[in-house]
Amino acid sequence: MKYRALIAFLAISLLSTAAPAEEGMWQLDKFDAELFARMQELGLELSQEEIYSPGGEGIAYAIVNLGGGTGSFVSPYGLILTNHHVAFGALQRASSEENNYIEDGFYADRSEREIQAHGYEARVLISIEDVSDRVLKKAKGKKGVKRYEAIEDVIKEITAEAEEGRDVRVSVASFFGGMQYKMSTYFTCKDVRIVYAPPRSIGNYGGDIDNWMWPRHTGDFSFLRAYVALDGSSAEYSEDNVPYEPAVHLPMSLEGVGKDDFTMIIGFPGQTMRYRSSYSTDWSLNWRFPGRVKMFGDLLDIMNKAVEKDPGVRIKTARFDAMLNNSMKNYEGQLEGFRKAGLLEQKIAEEKEFTEWVNADKKRRKKYGNALPAIEKLYEEYSVHRDKQVIMRFAGFMNQMLGASGTIYRWTEEKAKKDMDREPAFMDRSIPRVKQRLEMIDMGYDEGVDRQFLRYFMLASLDLPEIQRVRAFNEMLTGYSGTDEEKVDALIDDLYTGTKLDDVDERMRMFDLTREELMKEGDTFIDFYAKVYPEFKEMEDRDEEFGGNISAVRPLLIGGMKEWKGGAFYPDANGTIRLTYGTVTGYSPRDAVNYSCITRLGGAIEKNTGEEPFDCPEKLIKLWEKKDFGKYEHGCFVDVPIAFLSTTDITGGNSGSPIINGKGECVGAAFDGNWESISADYMFNDKLNRCISVESRYILFVLDKFSGAYELLGELTIQ
């Protein structure tokens, strides 16, 4: 499911109003004895401190946040194991038609040969601290935008204080829909490099066809390395940097896993919505997901046609293509899962029962009685402009010239403010990343496709009811004549002819201008953005109004539900570090079909058609035919294991997380959920939901027998 793409792309970050969680994305700082006993029962041999204790040296300190994906240190020299698809963006940016690392893979046998992983950083957890009291005190009694801004401001304060004078990065997340707030403090390695990636035909074997599917035969792993300045401080890429030396790293297991083995995963799951109301569910099920499926399909068509005309475009659109395909399949799967399970009907029935329980008691009625009606009203109001908003949101995201002009234009506004008064995305601490993204545009930019995207969104706006259309688009088009298509095409011609934003030097130069200087440039895209800007602002205001209000009522609903249901309640995933555990277990997807929990190399060969995405490398086939499995053979069959299923509870953001056995050894890297778990963000089903990981022995086998990556193997602790 390519969790990196998901989290980076899908989450609308309304004040990260993450809802409460369940079924096992456990908080490390809230580890409970009963839970620990259950883990021991299943096969955990470590003590609680060997997993995590504040300031301790548990294995949790080997886990790194890769920004939408997870990794783990597997050597004393900053070597990180993660997924091939998590490192994919770095591979793409480093690739050219001559050096196609996506297609051919990459291996640096010496550190000098490692390539910069553009756009990547690795964050290592230092501490977790509850800041609820401080945040909620400021928010108390406030509503809408005011509440939103009060919370935003106090979070900025907390962040600034915590980062002040320290080489750390802090982020504050809300739990239980805004009932609690916690601050995570990280050390950030800003210089990350690519060490090893298998060829696409191993790292993405099965491609989009097998994505989310079981049985799976994908070697979805890569190795990165984190670097710091010579003095150990966080530093941007420099030849003088040295490998980061983590306090803890995980050994790679040569034993791998067998059926029923205990496993646990520590990582950074992004967002689950298991406590969302029926109104939120209805929003997703009946508007958000179907709309996205349609839109992404259209955008993919645009890219496919461009690639058909000119195969060279492919490398440039690869990242968008992977994202949209993955997300579309994800949404389709969720819709299927929701409908099959009757999620909405379930939610409605549950809320009916809950409401009866609330109404049965006067005190409860007073405390929780307003939660659901308030949520209903908020969604109703919020939906009025949603069709327009989605067009604007995706136009700004998919059309890179509009995105770039927006970044530059807004920065000229924000830079005039005091740091603490700016939008979080434009505070000093974020500016290096903003600049980096602006620089990196060229690595995935094709003008033809960019034009087509803009055209798509402009025509989509024209299809809306008069009152919902993007006013600035209408205004710009009045200067042109002909059919809607002709007018849009002519406007786009003018926009692309009159802009210099496709030149990286010009972009970076304009980034440093004042607002006044910028407007004097007369750049068509800057002028265009200036016209649309008020509407973007309106959209943000609406988001903040909704976010502020919902953050006040969601805790009521979740709190009420908690009281009603009793027992343990775990917060929804919200990008903070979590532990999930389970066992290696197959499942039955439907009547008379049973899936085993481990796949083998022979199964990859069985799928081989010689054509992408089922084009097994010849060398791999030869190894299998000669049964040249070395010490990587599975004890239960004469073959190398590739992937396995476990009942661990993961979601987007967990991609690349180490999956760890009872002794604390890495037995693989989690990279996907099965098709049936695609709706698990809303509803967990222990009979059907499974996590898919690539097994440690397949990783080692490919490094050894396929790639001859002996230097890398030598660096790993294999046991």
Added chain:
Amino acid sequence: MKYRALIAFLAISLLSTAAPAEEGMWQLDKFDAELFARMQELGLELSQEEIYSPGGEGIAYAIVNLGGGTGSFVSPYGLILTNHHVAFGALQRASSEENNYIEDGFYADRSEREIQAHGYEARVLISIEDVSDRVLKKAKGKKGVKRYEAIEDVIKEITAEAEEGRDVRVSVASFFGGMQYKMSTYFTCKDVRIVYAPPRSIGNYGGDIDNWMWPRHTGDFSFLRAYVALDGSSAEYSEDNVPYEPAVHLPMSLEGVGKDDFTMIIGFPGQTMRYRSSYSTDWSLNWRFPGRVKMFGDLLDIMNKAVEKDPGVRIKTARFDAMLNNSMKNYEGQLEGFRKAGLLEQKIAEEKEFTEWVNADKKRRKKYGNALPAIEKLYEEYSVHRDKQVIMRFAGFMNQMLGASGTIYRWTEEKAKKDMDREPAFMDRSIPRVKQRLEMIDMGYDEGVDRQFLRYFMLASLDLPEIQRVRAFNEMLTGYSGTDEEKVDALIDDLYTGTKLDDVDERMRMFDLTREELMKEGDTFIDFYAKVYPEFKEMEDRDEEFGGNISAVRPLLIGGMKEWKGGAFYPDANGTIRLTYGTVTGYSPRDAVNYSCITRLGGAIEKNTGEEPFDCPEKLIKLWEKKDFGKYEHGCFVDVPIAFLSTTDITGGNSGSPIINGKGECVGAAFDGNWESISADYMFNDKLNRCISVESRYILFVLDKFSGAYELLGELTIQ
């Protein structure tokens, strides 16, 4: 796999040159003690005589040959259990838009309400006799057409003698590619009626999507009844007829099957080719199957377009549509299976080894040395005109006006001859069926589609190299001008305007004319056929030349292989009665996927989309939701079993065969093979090949709880 369609349609009956068999389509008259012991070991409780003995009363006498499908007597009053898809043609012919028995199902609670099953007859086996000596004596020393005709003549003699003065039907089949010949004698019930069929949404649940697939949830069963004259003699349909009273009928089991249970099937498998040479395999793999897939796809397109324009056409093309879809999927599956298994490579390697063994001994070289080179040469010669032949063959089969004119035209030639000198298809004994088929054309005829088919084949002929084109087509087209398409369209307009063959009375009138009278009619299609006829004759001559020659050399190859390999050798299926046994067993289709051997009603509900072919009837869903399973619940789970897998070895013609437990009770009706067994006609694989049957309890459950067919239930012996 809809075996009826297969056998009726696919077999090119070159002197039914069936090759040798294996893996268990055992001859009842050659039952071997070792085999019997093995069956007992697996769970057979019957004695050999209780299965079959010449003139005895074994359960084999409950089996009926339905002409391309099998059935079994399940009551003392001629009630026959078979597959829904075996009875499909009868349902179609009886259906109209008002009374759509395909869609809605059918039930006659009294015999007066039963409907004639047009085109069906039920043959009951009387005896099997070896006639090899007599046939081979006549063929000895002859080659090509001469050999073919010598064999044809002696078979006619044998048949005529055996049928003379007796109310029986005799057919002689070749075994081991022509090494042996055996005569089967049947009593024929010519009056067959429809008693019960479930609605399409049960009888063909899953449709073409699930066809050949497992897990399966199709209630593929129907009931027919055989009638005879009051004196017990064979008689055409008449209101005065009475139900046939079989000597033996099978009880229906209320116990059904569980995992690992013994099962056996007695039926009439049509054709397997497990002993064919690499040249025959190459022919199928590289020419015959790919060509058919293309052609059938084109013909299906034609029908689909016609149905799109006018949904009323659907009922008329349903039979062709089912046949072509089924056959196309079959060929595609076989091609996939062959390629996966490397069938051709295997054959070539085996023949190489065989040739070495042959050449190692002078005597052997003399006896078998020429077999393979001779077969190679025969296929080479036979392939010269194959592209033309396939066009003519299918034009005559798919285009019903051409087919009808051919039947009438040829009959005016044949009727002038003595019965024994005629082509077997036009001997007196066959004429009633010939007339019946001619009458029935209207039941599945749409002029628009018929025109399109002719157009397709004419254009296909024009696409061939000059020398291979159908000469008569060329000649007819010279009178027209314009593009090829325009000429063909104009010719077709004239053909359909000038014919009366679309009127059943006219067809039947012309059937009775002499050649001279017929040609005076000036019917455009008759004149057209007269022009093509010489080329049909050439085609038949080529077929006979090949058939005669190959029947002389195939026994050499098979005999040699038998001597080389040693051990038991079983003849290929050839339409004669056979027994196969095995156990109820699942399988693993690919890495990490395991199929259970029994499906349940819950699995059908799981597949339900509400849309054809997955449109479970509401009533069935309700029954399942209420768990109203009555006495039909499976002992191992709370649900009704639907279908099950067994290792029994079946092929086209076996459809509708009873599957029988160790006590001789009917536990279901075999109706399909799994996808992996689609290439089993050429090569059996006991790990992957499975037979799919509908379970007796599902049949009884549907009759009872769904249809309330209490009269029918009362007639069955249920135990």
